[in-house]
Amino acid sequence: MALPDIEPVSRESTAEIIARQLRDAIMYGSLPPGTQLGETELASRFQVSRGPLREAMQRLVSEGLLRAERHRGLFVIDLGPADVYDIYSARSAIERAAVIRIMRGGDRENVAATLDETVRAMAVAADDDDPTALSDADLKFHEALIAASGSPRLVRMARTLLIETRMCLAELQRTYQAVEERVGEHNQIIEAIRAGDEDLVLSLLEAHMEDAVRRLAPGTSLTAGAAP
The missing domain is CATH 1.10.10.10 (Winged helix-like DNA-binding domain superfamily/Winged helix DNA-binding domain)
Structure with missing residues (x-):
């Protein structure tokens, strides 16, 4: 040719x-x-x-x-309540699609093992009192979850959203009284993936996103509709 x-x-x-x-x-x-x-x-x-x-x-x-x-x-860019709502609602749609692909066709144990590594990194960062490493590990959890879907389009769609999310994480970090709470939310998602419970994974992921929005933009809710 x-x-x-x-x-x-x-x-x-x-x-x-x-x-x-x-x-x-x-x-x-x-x-x-x-x-x-x-x-x-x-x-x-x-x-x-x-x-x-x-x-x-x-x-x-x-x-x-x-x-x-x-x-x-x-x-x-500034990230006001409407921006936080927009970022997390878009992330929720992308990560929901990724989870469905994983649960219906992926190697769940391998995915869970990969996610375990990111949560262990979160725990180490928390023990070292390293907020930057903690937020990086948090972000890597979600990057790994989306990558495990095997969809290059979901990965591309998530790229800028995850950068914007990283901008939010320093502020989000200040809202947790105990880091264990943040680590625990991610571990629950991993265990539901291992158990093969798609509905539970989706429910936990939705609650995880909703909790972040309420912490970052009080009075704003993903489930209640568009941000004020």
């Missing part, structure tokens, strides 16, 4: 590297919600021209992590 001229696959572009670093900075709070991104300062810090920087920032605009304000520039 004749092929058109194909260029060799290049390494990660400058814009991709900048976008990844900005994404991480937003996810971990180095660039907090509402922060304005100044081109001059960032170009100096990255030691790049404004071309790849602008390309990187536009990628984050398209991902929904930055917002553009006319005549003012680009800002890290």
Whole structure:
């Protein structure tokens, strides 16, 4: 078969590297919600021209992590109650679909074992009083759950949502009086997967999402409909 001229696959572009670093900075709070991104300062810090920087920032605009304000520039998104509702309702739909695929066709024991590792990491982080590692392990649980569905589309759909979720986790962490409560919620989901109880897994997952929304946005509920 004749092929058109194909260029060799290049390494990660400058814009991709900048976008990844900005994404991480937003996810971990180095660039907090509402922060304005100044081109001059960032170009100096990255030691790049404004071309790849602008390309990187536009990628984050398209991902929904930055917002553009006319005549003012680009800002890290703020996550108000309506945003929290939107993030968790979308996550709930994606993770529900992932669970159904796992329960009806996946290797449940292998999935449970993978999830066990993330919960053990949560427990270790809690013992070490490392909130960053705890939230990272929490996020890895949900990434692993979605990946176990075997659906590349669900994984793609979840990618930005999980970055936004990571932005929420530092605040969510402050609402737990005991870390064991957070770890316990995840362990219950794992045991229901092992038991093959699809209805229970879905019920626990829904309760897990609902609890997070109520902690992050008091007065808001997934089950009551759209956020005020």
